[in-house]
Amino acid sequence: MSSLPKQNWNLSNNNSSRAESKRNIASWALTAPVLFWLIVFFLIPYLIVIIYSFLTPDIYDVKFEFSLDAYRQAFSADYLNTFYHSFSLAILTTLLCLLLGFPVAYYIARAKDKLKNTLLVLIIIPFWTNLIIRIFSWRIFLAYNGVLNDVLINMGIITKPLEIMRTDLAVTLVMVYVYLPYMILPLYSVLEKLDFTLLHAAMDLGANEVKAFFRITLPLSIEGIFAGSLLVFIPALGAYLIPQLVGNQKTLYLGQVITYKIKNIPRNWPMASALSLTLLFFVAVLLILLYALYRHNKSRRIA
Amino acid sequence: MKRITASRFYKGFNLTAFSLVMTFLYVPIVILVIFSFNDAKIITGWRGFTWKYYAQLWQNDIIKQAFRNTMLIAVLSTLVSTVFGILTALGLQNKKFSGRKLISALIYVPLVIPDILMGVSLALLFNFTRVNTGMFTVLIAHITFCISYTVIVINSRLEGFDYSLVEAAMDLGAKPGYIFWRIKFPLMLPGIIAAALLAFTLSIDDFIITFFTSGRGFDTLPIYVEGTIRHGTITTINSLSTLMIGFTLFLVVITKRMRKVLISAL
Amino acid sequence: MEEIRIEHLSKDFDGFVAVDDVSLTINNGELFSFLGPSGCGKTTLLRMIAGFEAPSKGRIVIGNIDITDIPPYKRQVNTIFQNYSLFPHMTVFDNVAFGLRIRKTPKPEIKDRVGEMLALVKMEDQAFRYPDQLSGGMKQRIAIARALINKPKVLLLDEPLAALDLKLRQHMLIELMNIHDAVGITFIYVTHDQGEAMSISDRVALMNHGKIVQEGPPDDIYERPQSIFSAYFIGETNLITGEVIAIEDGFMQLKCPDGNGGSFEIGSTFHFAQVLGRELTVSLRPEKIAISRSKPRVQDDVNMLRGTIEDILYLGTHTQYIVRVGALRFRVFSQHKRVYFDDKALDWEEAVWLFWHNSDSWLIDEIQDNETSATEPPDGGVNHYQRSTKRPTKV
Numbered sequence: 024m025s026s027l028p029k030q031n032w033n034l035s036n037n038n039s040s041r042a043e044s045k046r047n048i049a050s051w052a053l054t055a056p057v058l059f060w061l062i063v064f065f066l067i068p069y070l071i072v073i074i075y076s077f078l079t080p081d082i083y084d085v086k087f088e089f090s091l092d093a094y095r096q097a098f099s100a101d102y103l104n105t106f107y108h109s110f111s112l113a114i115l116t117t118l119l120c121l122l123l124g125f126p127v128a129y130y131i132a133r134a135k136d137k138l139k140n141t142l143l144v145l146i147i148i149p150f151w152t153n154l155i156i157r158i159f160s161w162r163i164f165l166a167y168n169g170v171l172n173d174v175l176i177n178m179g180i181i182t183k184p185l186e187i188m189r190t191d192l193a194v195t196l197v198m199v200y201v202y203l204p205y206m207i208l209p210l211y212s213v214l215e216k217l218d219f220t221l222l223h224a225a226m227d228l229g230a231n232e233v234k235a236f237f238r239i240t241l242p243l244s245i246e247g248i249f250a251g252s253l254l255v256f257i258p259a260l261g262a263y264l265i266p267q268l269v270g271n272q273k274t275l276y277l278g279q280v281i282t283y284k285i286k287n288i289p290r291n292w293p294m295a296s297a298l299s300l301t302l303l304f305f306v307a308v309l310l311i312l313l314y315a316l317y318r319h320n321k322s323r324r325i326a
Numbered sequence: 327m328k329r330i331t332a333s334r335f336y337k338g339f340n341l342t343a344f345s346l347v348m349t350f351l352y353v354p355i356v357i358l359v360i361f362s363f364n365d366a367k368i369i370t371g372w373r374g375f376t377w378k379y380y381a382q383l384w385q386n387d388i389i390k391q392a393f394r395n396t397m398l399i400a401v402l403s404t405l406v407s408t409v410f411g412i413l414t415a416l417g418l419q420n421k422k423f424s425g426r427k428l429i430s431a432l433i434y435v436p437l438v439i440p441d442i443l444m445g446v447s448l449a450l451l452f453n454f455t456r457v458n459t460g461m462f463t464v465l466i467a468h469i470t471f472c473i474s475y476t477v478i479v480i481n482s483r484l485e486g487f488d489y490s491l492v493e494a495a496m497d498l499g500a501k502p503g504y505i506f507w508r509i510k511f512p513l514m515l516p517g518i519i520a521a522a523l524l525a526f527t528l529s530i531d532d533f534i535i536t537f538f539t540s541g542r543g544f545d546t547l548p549i550y551v552e553g554t555i556r557h558g559t560i561t562t563i564n565s566l567s568t569l570m571i572g573f574t575l576f577l578v579v580i581t582k583r584m585r586k587v588l589i590s591a592l
Numbered sequence: 593m594e595e596i597r598i599e600h601l602s603k604d605f606d607g608f609v610a611v612d613d614v615s616l617t618i619n620n621g622e623l624f625s626f627l628g629p630s631g632c633g634k635t636t637l638l639r640m641i642a643g644f645e646a647p648s649k650g651r652i653v654i655g656n657i658d659i660t661d662i663p664p665y666k667r668q669v670n671t672i673f674q675n676y677s678l679f680p681h682m683t684v685f686d687n688v689a690f691g692l693r694i695r696k697t698p699k700p701e702i703k704d705r706v707g708e709m710l711a712l713v714k715m716e717d718q719a720f721r722y723p724d725q726l727s728g729g730m731k732q733r734i735a736i737a738r739a740l741i742n743k744p745k746v747l748l749l750d751e752p753l754a755a756l757d758l759k760l761r762q763h764m765l766i767e768l769m770n771i772h773d774a775v776g777i778t779f780i781y782v783t784h785d786q787g788e789a790m791s792i793s794d795r796v797a798l799m800n801h802g803k804i805v806q807e808g809p810p811d812d813i814y815e816r817p818q819s820i821f822s823a824y825f826i827g828e829t830n831l832i833t834g835e836v837i838a839i840e841d842g843f844m845q846l847k848c849p850d851g852n853g854g855s856f857e858i859g860s861t862f863h864f865a866q867v868l869g870r871e872l873t874v875s876l877r878p879e880k881i882a883i884s885r886s887k888p889r890v891q892d893d894v895n896m897l898r899g900t901i902e903d904i905l906y907l908g909t910h911t912q913y914i915v916r917v918g919a920l921r922f923r924v925f926s927q928h929k930r931v932y933f934d935d936k937a938l939d940w941e942e943a944v945w946l947f948w949h950n951s952d953s954w955l956i957d958e959i960q961d962n963e964t965s966a967t968e969p970p971d972g973g974v975n976h977y978q979r980s981t982k983r984p985t986k987v
Contacts, residue, residue, distance in 0.1 A: 043422060046420050046422070046423075047420065047422065047423055047424055049417070049420070050417040050418070050419075050420040050423035050425065050426075051417070051423075051424075051425055052417075053413045053414065053416050053417030054413065054414050054417035054418065054423075054425060054429050056410055056413060056414075057410045057413070057414045057429065057432075057433075057473055057477065058425070058428075058429060058432065060410065060469070060470065060473065061432045061433075061436075061470070061473065062432075064448065064451070064466055064467075064469075064470045065432065065435075065436060065444075065447075065470060066432075067451065068444075068447030068448055068450060068451040069447050071447065071450045071451055071454045072446065072447050072450055075450055075454075084453070123343065123346075123347055123350075124347075126339065126340045126343035126344065127340075127343055127344050127347045129340055130340040130341060130343065130344040131344070133337075133340075140582075142344075144578060144582065145348060145351075146351075147578060148574060148575065148578055149351045149352070149355065151527055151574045151577060151578060152355065152570070152571055152574045153530065153531050153547075153548065153551075153567075153570050153571075153574070154531055154533060154548070155533055155548045155551045155552055155555075156355075156358070156551070156567040156570055156571065157354070157355070159358065159551070159555055159560075159563060159567060160354035160355050160357065160358035160567070161354050162555070163354070163357060163358055163361060163564075164353065164354040164357055170357050170361075200350065200351070200354075203347065203350075203351070253438065257438060257439070257440055258440055258441065260440050261440025261441065261442035261443065262442075263442055263534055264533055264534065264552070268552070268555060268556075278440075278442050278534075281442060281446060282442070282537075282538075285446065285449055285538065286537075292450065292453070295446055296446070296450065299442075299443050299446045299447070302440065302443065303439065303443060306438070306439060306440065310438055488675070488677065490673050490674075490675065490677040491677050491679060491680075493642075493644050493664070493671075493673070493677070494671070494673055494677035494678075494679070495679070495690070496643075496644075496663070496664040496665045497642055497643075497644075497664050497665070497669075497670055497671045497739075498665075498670065498690050498691040498694065498738065498739070498742060499665045499666075499691050499694045499695060499742065500665055500690070500694050501665055504694065509679060512681045513680070513681060
């Protein structure tokens with residue numbers, strides 16, 4: 024009798040570790056298709072991008088001759104200017120989205136439950152509408168002979184049509200338009216969980232609305248601000264379609280330049296690769312910085 | 327008294343901002359819809375109501391082909407990526423899984439990289455391997471960018487899954503297989519549907535990655551629309567866009583309906 | 593006999609010992625409770641009986657079948673989960689019928705038996721509603737019906753009333769006892785609420801740190817706690833430490849320092865040998881102490897102490913007095929019975945007499961160290977007012 028428990032212990036311990044390794048194998052089997060898929064169609068393509076960035080361009084293709092020309096060009100003044108344009112556009116878009124998105128998210132988060140769903144759907148509809156259609160609608164709206172100019176002239180506010188289409192202003196406007204829901208939704212999901220009695224407590228303790236906002240609401244919604252900013256900033260960096268359809272050819276953005284190098288003849292695939300990798304590098308640095316900031320913020324709050 | 331007026335101002339400010347943003351979001355779309363019925367070749371001025379651009383749409387074989395292509399790609403990539411999503415999410419359920427970090431990283435990284443880069447990298451892959459671009463390559467690209475979303479949506483649903491329900495079923499005598507089909511799967515279903523809908527919309531919506539991976543002769547609607555806006559007549563694009571907006575509304579409504587049904591069942 | 597024997601059962605979670613070498617026997621048809629603070633291992637023990645956790649050591653035997661390695665779906669044991677765990681996508685009927693359908697029971701029989709079960713828990717008219725349309729108490733009933741329909745030999749209840757509010761909890765407690773009487777099977781009940789365990793159980797096992805601290809009928813644990821933990825966890829108590837200076841006629845005389853340099857002597861029963869000369873602690877329940885302004889007529893075998901009222905808490909059914917004796921504080925419960933109160937009510941800072949019978953205190957074979965707070969009362973058994981004005985301690 025006394026030896027029995029010990030025996031049992033060994034047995035069940037064996038059992039549980041065997042069950043564990045069995046479950047581990049099952050997990051590998053279940054995730055294998057996606058793992059395989061992402062290695063072949065996500066990781067390997069990037070390896071090819073790296074290889075191509077060191078090759079020599081050909082009119083339609085690449086020559087397998089080692090060259091650093093692509094990088095040399097990518098860091099020349101012309102292209103650095105492109106990077107500068109893209110980054111300032113992305114930053115401006117993110118800030119404007121945050122500025123416009125925050126009150127909207129706040130308003131929805133504080134609305135009555137019944138109204139909340141309707142308001143959210145109102146935000147989601149443009150979000151789900153095809154990107155090209157949304158851009159196209161702005162072309163109609165802003166065109167030289169478009170609706171906006173028509174209305175303004177008829178109201179007597181202007182006499183000559185405004186030339187907004189094909190300006191940087193139009194690009195910024197449509198960027199904000201397209202990416203605004205990406206900012207509102209994560210902000211909303213954080214603000215919705217925010218305990219609004221904290222605001223009452225702050226006001227009870229003598230903070231006015233503005234102070235309560237900066238001391239309570241803003242710090243507590245920092246995660247939503249991070250998430251929303253990332254969701255806007257990163258795609259904005261690589262935007263192609265918006266500058267292409269409402270911008271001009273004087274200010275080229277990174278997405279356009281990369282696309283031209285691949286699609287236009289003569290092709291320059293090494294250049295496109297080098298620019299892509301540089302963009303990837305900047306994004307990676309940014310993400311690491313943000314993550315560090317986020318961790319710092321979190322650990323400080325816990326401490 | 328002062329406090330009430332102050333918070334009223336605060337609320338009023340938010341309401342104003344909200345209304346402004348709503349106007350901003352909807353005015354261009356509404357104008358587009360109205361102008362799709364405008365009997366004019368150019369976009370300015372109202373020249374009377376007409377259905378004729380919808381009729382032209384119906385007669386345009388290129389558009390019809392683009393529509394078929396879009397749907398084919400959307401349905402197939404939704405199917406594949408959703409099945410992948412279910413499998414992967416189930417595999418990730420195991421918290422002690424030794425590949426958990428690797429797979430999570432592979433799932434999340436594509437989401438934080440500008441999508442143009444995925445387009446470029448796939449374009450180079452297909453160039454390097456000398457694969458003829460067309461339906462097949464577009465399908466591969468769409469599945470690749472949908473996977474991350476389906477896995478994350480289904481996984482988040484499983485994270486919130488109350489494991490004690492499985493224990494309860496086991497306690498009542500149900501074996502693992504029965505538990506999967508009668509308990510786990512039905513409760514995962516809303517997540518699966520949400521994932522599939524998301525994949526479907528993303529696939530229909532995508533321009534840039536398709537642009538890099540489709541060859542000549544295989545156009546999806548976004549590719550066709552972009553080309554036409556740049557080069558061709560845009561009157562049919564108005565009506566086409568209106569139909570696509572209608573389709574979006576339809577999707578939003580059915581998901582809302584469905585959510586209600588699903589929530590009441592949950 | 594279908595008794596449950598638990599033999600040297602242990603559970604180790606990566607080095608954390610949740611259940612530590614527990615052995616006990618639960619009789620057939622008994623309503624047995626595991627009581628203890630959160631983290632004491634009671635739920636892990638229950639989950640091992642249900643089969644959700646594999647023991648690291650030991651066996652579980654029902655009747656003469658060793659069920660240790662039998663998967664949960666083959667055990668004749670059913671569980672009521674803390675959050676009920678009703679299947680949200682199934683109606684009440686389908687939830688209750690779940691076990692029968694798995695056993696491929698014929699349809700008409702399912703209908704009859706589900707009907708019977710719903711009648712037993714008084715939920716006949718709710719059969720086609722979904723769990724999220726039900727209140728907490730209703731969900732509770734459905735969970736019970738869903739478990740009992742499988743005719744288990746043992747029903748396990750894991751904190752079944754924790755999610756209900758007070759009134760409903762008291763009501764469901766009686767309901768549970770009625771159901772237990774009606775079905776006659778063994779119930780194993782896990783709770784951290786001493787009131788629930790005391791009122792419902794035939795026997796209680798009090799657990800702490802993975803071990804059973806004391807086991808027995810509720811009154812036994814209450815009246816005869818074997819450790820300071822038992823005395824504190826169940827009910828409230830005064831612990832008085834002193835040196836045994838004399839033994840006579842089954843009573844002992846305890847000399848207790850009062851914390852101010854002085855001391856007082858009290859008499860108490862004792863129930864184990866070799867106490868003379870040792871330092872020991874007695875537990876004295878607050879309701880055993882009488883309080884009075886005037887000195888009681890001296891009786892044999894009665895302890896009397898002079899003290900000052902420091903605090904009065906009116907609690908409806910009784911009043912709690914905190915009385916200072918030297919530097920020690922005594923907690924005293926006194927009921928409002930006019931027969932005892934010939935004059936006006938006691939007041940703050942009033943000098944009073946405390947008195948109790950020698951045999952109302954209970955000797956514990958542990959020393960309550962008054963200098964440190966090493967034996968803080970465990971969580972769960974502590975009321976808010978107990979925290980601030982504890983046992984007799986030095987000021």
